[in-house]
Amino acid sequence: MKKSRNNIFFFWDGPISDNRLKILLDCVYSTRVFNPDRTIYVISNTLHESDFIQKYDIQLKRWDMSLIDFSPVLKDIFFKHYLSASAREKSDIIRLILLYKYGGSYIDTDDLAIRSMSEKNNIICRSYDPHTCHYNKLNAEDCLSGSLREIRGYDHIPIFPRNDCWQNFDPNHPIIDGILNDDIFINGNHPVRICGDYSFQSLTLKYCKKFPETYTLGLTLIYFYEDFLSNCSYWDQCAYGGEMCDIYKSLKNINLYKWGKYKCDKETAYKFLDTVLKTYPYLSHMWLHSKDTKPEWLIKIDKNEEHELSTWLYNLTLEKI
Numbered sequence: 001m002k003k004s005r006n007n008i009f010f011f012w013d014g015p016i017s018d019n020r021l022k023i024l025l026d027c028v029y030s031t032r033v034f035n036p037d038r039t040i041y042v043i044s045n046t047l048h049e050s051d052f053i054q055k056y057d058i059q060l061k062r063w064d065m066s067l068i069d070f071s072p073v074l075k076d077i078f079f080k081h082y083l084s085a086s087a088r089e090k091s092d093i094i095r096l097i098l099l100y101k102y103g104g105s106y107i108d109t110d111d112l113a114i115r116s117m118s119e120k121n122n123i124i125c126r127s128y129d130p131h132t133c134h135y136n137k138l139n140a141e142d143c144l145s146g147s148l149r150e151i152r153g154y155d156h157i158p159i160f161p162r163n164d165c166w167q168n169f170d171p172n173h174p175i176i177d178g179i180l181n182d183d184i185f186i187n188g189n190h191p192v193r194i195c196g197d198y199s200f201q202s203l204t205l206k207y208c209k210k211f212p213e214t215y216t217l218g219l220t221l222i223y224f225y226e227d228f229l230s231n232c233s234y235w236d237q238c239a240y241g242g243e244m245c246d247i248y249k250s251l252k253n254i255n256l257y258k259w260g261k262y263k264c265d266k267e268t269a270y271k272f273l274d275t276v277l278k279t280y281p282y283l284s285h286m287w288l289h290s291k292d293t294k295p296e297w298l299i300k301i302d303k304n305e306e307h308e309l310s311t312w313l314y315n316l317t318l319e320k321i
Contacts, residue, residue, distance in 0.1 A: 005168045007104025012044040013087040019292035029321045030113035032056045081191045089191040103171035108164045111285040118282045122215045125162040128244045131235035135195045136202040148217045154243045161204045165221040178207035218282035230260025269312030
């Protein structure tokens, strides 16, 4: 693999069901369709060449400990804590290693492309608000200033960095270097966990504050107030308002539905998509939050009926694959 900001990486570890493989392939293929000139790698020791359709030009790469050969300290930590870690914990560290060593973009295997990625360098994905900071025992005031948004009007609402859908990174980026050499990470006695006293998101927050001139904070990944996501926090219930809440309030008949259960017709969904694409210049992907547990993502829908926003946009992308 070569160093390039045009690299796009996906990672998969462990076994996979037929339905989960469909979700993964839809995410990879959609990213290819919208980004035809980029090099796409799927890093996996369990997927096979036969899983991928040749015309999409997806490069399947195996990995071993040579992936970490640029850092003896990191190699020792990986050997002790990550070789036998869960797939999620493994992907959290490997994405940082890939971007640090080779540069480019990392996309999760449940992130579906809805538009081409921008050319803006070193984009760290952000949330709408500080909704997930409580997972790491942080408060809203610990997060990044809302003035760092790429849009105006919500400077008073802090934002939190996500560790998925990072785009167009330079190799050896100082934020990733800081995370991988942080004392908390180096001296930890277990893999970094999303709901622990610290996570890769909270470490990202630390180094975003330390190196403010080295990155752009941008909404690269949209997520919806559906299913479990509609009640992860008061922010996700729109109790405090915010940028996506304001867009939601304009949806037709939104007040007729219980929160998290909204459905609409095709015209409303496509109008919503047009609004968010015009609002967010770096938006390129949609989080398939429920993965293969949402039945309507796995079937051909009746376009004369009402469906959730994510279902409409998923099917619109499938038409382009």
